[in-house]
Amino acid sequence: MTIATNTDTSLSQALTKAHEKYSGKNPKSYEAYIEATKSLPGGETRSSIFIHPFPLFIERGQGTDIIDLDGHTYKDFVSDFTSGIYGKSNPVLKKAIIEALDNGLQLGAHTKAESLLSSEICSRFPSIDLIRFTNSGTEANILAISIGLHYTQREKVVVFKGGYHGSVLSHFGEEQHQGGGDLKVPYEFIVCPYNDIAGTSSKIQDHSKDIGVIIVEPMLGAGGCTPGEPEFLKDLRELSKKIGAVLIFDEVQTARLSTGGSQKLLNINPDITTLGKFYGGGFAFGAFGGKKEIMSLFDARQPNSISHGGTFNNSPLTMISGLTAITQILTEDNLNKLNELGDELRNILNGIFVKEELPFKITGLGSINQIHYIPIMSLENKREGLDLFFFYLLEKGFWIAQRGLISLNFEMTKNDIIEFQDAVVHSARAVKKVISELI
Template identity: 35%
Template sequence: MYPNLNSRSKALYDRAVASLPGGNTRTTVFMKPYPIYAARGEGCRVWDVDGNELIDCINNYTALIHGHAHPHLIAAASKQMALGSAFGLPTESEIDLAELLVSRLPSVDQVRFTNSGTEAVMMALKAGRAFTGRPKMAKCEGSYHGSYDYAEVSLDPGPEYWSDNAPPVSVAYAKGTPANVLSDVVTIPFNDVDGAVSLIRQHRHELAAVLVDPLPNRAGLAPVDKEYLLALREVTCEIGALLILDEIMSFRVGYHGAQGLWRIDPDLTTIGKIIGGGFPIGAVGGRREVMSVFDPSHGKPALPHGGTFSANPVAMRAGLTAMELLDEAAYDRLNGMGATVRDEINELFRRYKVCASAIGLGSLVKINFSDRHVRDYRSAYLAPEQSARLAAFNIELLNRGVLSAGNGLMAMSTPMTDTEVKAIAAAAMEAILGIAAA
């Protein structure tokens, strides 16, 4: 049972505190009083260092769509590693994966690989500036786009910054964020057509790009309204700015990504997570004219971009194999499991009269302990007592063999079957009863 102060995980955490700040090198996996340390994973299950077996619904924050140690991915990575893991030369592998991504995304003519989603977003925003010659960007309040100063603005502004009669303000996420970063970011409301379009038009001569996640995790995983997305597409064309669609997480919701579901053609798309087959990766892709800012074939490009491990062949080969395994039937099965988990948990919340909901799309699920209809960051924002209920729910799930993210996020993986779906629902019921008893 967690917490267990005599556990090996607790001992490892105590050891980690000496050499890692707060015993941590990745804020998202920290938990109090200590994190669970993984020992190994296989399929849709993970074992911690104390031998506890868990159904893994985190899947490295949605990246491991094929779960752990998939034999095809092991074979692809191992074959390449025997030939070399990285070179100061290009390899055919990057062409192969780029061609697959171009075939899946109608809006993308060309691709540039990076080592993370954060870097992909950073390069997309820099491409927007290089292409338009303008300094500013717009992003949605409460949307997470990685650890780049500009992308982090207004990631988690508290209610003290809200006003019903005023637009969102640009708030620093990290201490020490330069003031000029805040002034170069226009924060727009998510799923509010009039509010967003008005702000974009106000800054029409300065905006290089508008960045939007169609399924923002920090905003409760509420899917974007098609009307909102189409309005952003229209207004960016009107003012000559780029529309950047962040599909780093949402690319897993369909064969052609979220843009295929919403039938939207952004100028640039950022992708990552599932396209690496479990290895570090990111990519930015878009129409040829915009991607030309990276082109070095005629001299120094408008936007030079390097990276020692960018397009390393291990990630390319594993990623290609992972994506080839994701045919339309695989997506349909994954999305069906996600819908079943959401429906089962929502039925439990109704049955036991719990003010909470399971939201999401496709193979993604987000638990929100609120009685509000979630459609943006503010409606998804949890008061301290609601956050405490979510934390208790996650611990109850953990102690019943289901690993979910601390923010309530769950992701299905291809090794899961009806057995795991039923086990997740059963654990959720016991977790709800456990919270009620407490």
């Protein structure tokens, strides 16, 4: 269970030892993984949660804890990549879901819950006059882009380097794939520099009449939790109007930063907003909504309306769970408290990292953050440093994404945050100690 490296360094040696210790502690997960490889390529079906050298297999969750097959308990600080904002066993959601089950698993028809949920979302986002539901953020973004191109009768889509809009809509650059890559929906993309309006304007100037859509995350999520600068996002709003393109805000993650997402905090109204993850109350969910003149193209009462199907778009369980979550849990007070915890955690840790000259930093907004390893010397492997930190943190009973994502949830207490903060600092110190052997 080792990672191949070009240089025999203390960093790679320490990571090899961490892999060996991890492997020795998790024989049941390893056995389950080997069995999974017989029917799943690489033993998994969701690339973002794969762990090298092999993933843990989780048996159950309770509150903010997850328990693996070997009986280890971890505090979950990744919260299913922001979607698990409600924790593992919220009693309000559980009660609503059980009651919905009593009315039938899948009805294949309209229910009042879907219009109630849509009304609640529209009331929170001034930019959304009308909305349609999907089954994921990926699907929502594909449909939003497609309707934007149809509306403008143009073909090109502006995206940004480091952007992620779903499993077939990522734009990280080959350097982040180490020779691999991503499948992409075959739109005509123009990839522009994030947080650089001058560079963006320069890159699109020769294509302005062909650009139908500009899609942007108010904060790069999978691209490293890099917040969009307010002026950059406001300038994009003006630029899209100038060239006649539809501006899409991908708020699949950032919608949890306030009851009206990042756009409420920034006072920017895009033409279309995409949502997902937690708005389904824990079930698979996506949505796209925006200006009436765009979304009315789906109005089945109109001649030549655009068809948009999907067996589970209005699944009764998802509609009830989402409605319950929004009205009873995803409140302004709860979101403010959670985001304040995230801001405080990020500021405290960054202060300690600077003071102790630890090779890490954290970026993000509110309750969504990303820890980054900062190589001290050019010969260090950036991925190895972060991986070593991940395994040290796992040893202390805390679960984050191996890539460094940290996402808080409502089940967490102030004490959980303090314990996590201490574990992060100790793990960062341990990595620095290893690095010191290279100097």
